[in-house]
Amino acid sequence: MAPGAAIGLCVRSVKFCPGTTFCKQGKQDAVGLGLKLDEKYHGMPMPSKFKMGVSGCPNSCSEPAIKDVGIMGTAKGYTLMVGGAAGAKPRLAEPVAKELSEEEVLEAVDRIVSFYQNSGTKKRLGSFIESIGLEEFKKQTGL
Numbered sequence: 001m002a003p004g005a006a007i008g009l010c011v012r013s014v015k016f017c018p019g020t021t022f023c024k025q026g027k028q029d030a031v032g033l034g035l036k037l038d039e040k041y042h043g044m045p046m047p048s049k050f051k052m053g054v055s056g057c058p059n060s061c062s063e064p065a066i067k068d069v070g071i072m073g074t075a076k077g078y079t080l081m082v083g084g085a086a087g088a089k090p091r092l093a094e095p096v097a098k099e100l101s102e103e104e105v106l107e108a109v110d111r112i113v114s115f116y117q118n119s120g121t122k123k124r125l126g127s128f129i130e131s132i133g134l135e136e137f138k139k140q141t142g143l
C-alpha cells in the first residue's frame with residue numbers, strides 16, 4: 001500500500017466500512033465509494049485537516065457523523081453530512097442531503113471541497129460552517 005497522509009492540512013485517508021461487499025447489514029457499497037473518494041482526494045491540500053467517512057448502513061461503523069464530510073448508507077441511498085469532528089472540539093456533522101446516488105454524492109463532495117478550498121478560511125469545516133451559517137453553506141454548495 002502507498003503510505004497514507006496521516007498529518008497536515010490535507011484530506012486524510014478516507015475511512016470506510018465493509019459495506020455490501022463484506023457485511024450482511026450493508027445497504028450501500030461503502031468500499032466502492034470510499035475507494036473512489038480516497039483515490040481522488042487523499043492528501044489533497046485543504047485549509048485545515050479534513051476527514052471523510054463512508055458507512056454502508058446507519059449503524060455507522062466508520063463514524064461518518066464525526067467527519068468533516070460523512071456519508072451514511074441507507075436502504076434508499078446515501079445521507080450526506082458535513083462539519084463533524086472528534087478530538088478536542090467534538091462536533092456532530094449535520095445532514096444536508098438524503099437519498100443520494102453514488103454519482104450525486106461524488107458531485108456534491110466535489111462542490112463542497114471546491115467551495116471550502118476557495119473560501120479563504122483557515123477554520124476546520126464545522127467551524128467555518130458555523131461562521132457563515134448552514135443555510136448559506138448549502139446555498140453556496142448547491143445542496
Ligand code: SF4
Binds near residue numbers: 019058059061
Ligand atoms: S456500518 Fe453497517 S454495513 Fe458498515 S460494517 Fe457497520 S453494520 Fe456493516
